Amino acid sequence: MAAVPALPVSLSGRFKGSVAYFTIKDRLPQILTRVIDTLHRHKNEFFEEHGEKGVEAEKRAISFLSKLRNELQTDKPVTPLEDELPDAALWNQYLDYQRNLPNGNGEPSWFQSPWLYIECYMYRRIHAALAQNPPIDNFDVFKEGKAQNFFESQEAIIALCTYFQELLKNIKDLDEKQLQEELFKLLQVSLWGNKCDLSFSAGEDSSQKSSPLQSLENMVPYILVNDMEKVWSLLVNAKKNRTERSNVRVDIILDNAGFELLSDLVLADFLLSSKLADEIYFHGKSIPWYVSDTTKHDFNWTIRQLGSANHMWMSRCGINWEGNLKKGVWVFCDHMFWTLPHDFSNMSDVAPDLYAELQKSNLLLFKGDLNYRKLTGDRKWEYSVPFHQALNKFHPAPLCSLRTLKCDTQVGLKPGQGEQIQASEPEWMVSGKYGVIQFDAGL
Template identity: 65%
Template sequence: MAELPTFLSARDVGPPIHDFDVFKESKDENFFESQESIAMLCSYLQQLPRPLKDLEENQLKDELFKLLQVSLWGNKCDLSLSGGESSSQKTNVISSLEDLKPFIIVNDMECLWSLLSKCKKTSEKAAVVRVDIVLDNSGFELITDLILADFLLSSELATEIHFHGKMIPWFVSDVTVHDFNWTIEQVKHSNHELMSTCGVNWENYIKIGRWIYHDHIFWTLPHSYCAMPQVASDLYAELQKACLIFFKGDLNYRKLAGDRKWGFTVPFHQALSGFHPAPLCSIRTLKAELQVGLRPGQAEQLMASEPTWLTTGKFGVFQFDGPL
């Protein structure tokens, strides 16, 4: 396949539509309606024992697992699933985690801990430990991703975080660079002290180069991710620099698996069809009729108890691929 051709993007269009986002009002509403839950998450993060890097190993693991789950269930706040209606978060998601655990149908968090704890030991030798997050939705979900990223950095499980968003407003609530920067500004200027502290910290991470935002037109093209080495070799090379890549959300999962009708028990590694830039993990609530890597009989059990289990966002996965 040829190198990525030149595409017209929002940046190539002049005023007044060069920065117009038809979904902005819905995105902003999701953020503002979730303020109470956002403040609770920021407070939780800020009130963890400091410095985070000195937490006992079991406590560090426990807190990582909590914030991974927060990021997972944040993916339920999807304007495309709600038809553009309110999808805000109005409860304390931390207090709901135990009740939600049974709905995680693939749980590779132990693999993530094994990899990240090894990375932490590497970082103590002054090596760069890079974690990439391929973002999905703005609003409350983006906050959960930023909270997770802050924890990874503060605990020294990672030394830098690279975020990947959409180059143009695309799928209702997808993150663009405007959404990313706007969200941090809103958190920074909050009247809630601990929420504002998070925003100040996040802005500083960007200033000192510990948080880096990327966008690329490939994320809004129709290709499966296994085509990335040929279609967008520059992006693939960038992802290869990561120690771990999180792919958030349902559409990223579909493109990881080529949007094919795989059998439910097909291994995740096989469904990736050769896409292996670095160890990767899909963090996704199920909203499309595609799921791989299940145990024999698991899909049938789910179907018997929840006929719509594939599409409602009720169930989630942490699905890992890569060496440990």
């Protein structure tokens, strides 16, 4: 038997000058400082709602977060979680696993351990700071930023809702070529919507100001892997082979709230309205995560905001989408696994129930950079390694990643393609300027 090639090393803060290093050194402390500031600013509100207990809880949470920031900045060893939350044991097992890696650096610490683990660990500790301090345990420290992104993207949201509602008027008359063109447009809007990422900008404004549809033509050269044809043929074949008993199901593994979520909802509605899919499952985060990731609250809030907007096409979208949820053709799920430190090659072992659920899908759409990092194990791959290989046996169903590049990992490029861009644009992997629509047919 041929030996299985060893996996490349994990991205890590050990590599000075890497995105991982700068994220741990600069961006993560900035995010923690913003979280502390947010709690300070809400002190009066906590007092009004909960009296002295609210203020005491706020103080305890801030002290916990200040200590966390200090541990990070001084590269202290990672400590086990001490809370009673349902996932704590899994996190602590993962810490033991990191400690015992044969090629590890001994005691895991902030700069020496895999970046993916450390970054996820920080967000889980932020969650613990609140969850352990009732009565403010349900406060989402990132909620304001997500709402602000939504409101500051109004023009783009109106443009997209208007375009989509106009499209729906004629959707029954579109021939196959026109349907394909519309799918490709909305896949690209959903791809570039992934630029609106608050963890990437450490919470600075990242809203979508202009109509996302006008610039699509100009953006095509920046899609480094463009597998839209494969997505189209998969959906068309699924539709042709559908029987009365088997629905065509698409799952969207969500990334950011705000404009990006809206672009995903429009894509999902298009798939239903064009009869390319019969049901859509949305997978969000069960706790506030990576500053702008979508929770159930964000998902429902967005649809309510649209439904009550005083703009005809925005409210039409919101009301229709509320209806899709009531009818059960749209389903929102949040599984604990999405906020664990594991990459997806471990899903079948750690969360077999979720893996089995994804196996029911005809197509999995993974949004964004964090999902791409977890798909490929967040490793220093050669650019031309096939996507299928980097997935490392994660093949529950055919899948497609829609992702703008914001970290040092990218696979599936043509030989020499990455090196050529690197020569003229050293920041190409981290600027969010380039994207992929990258498909894997599964087994």
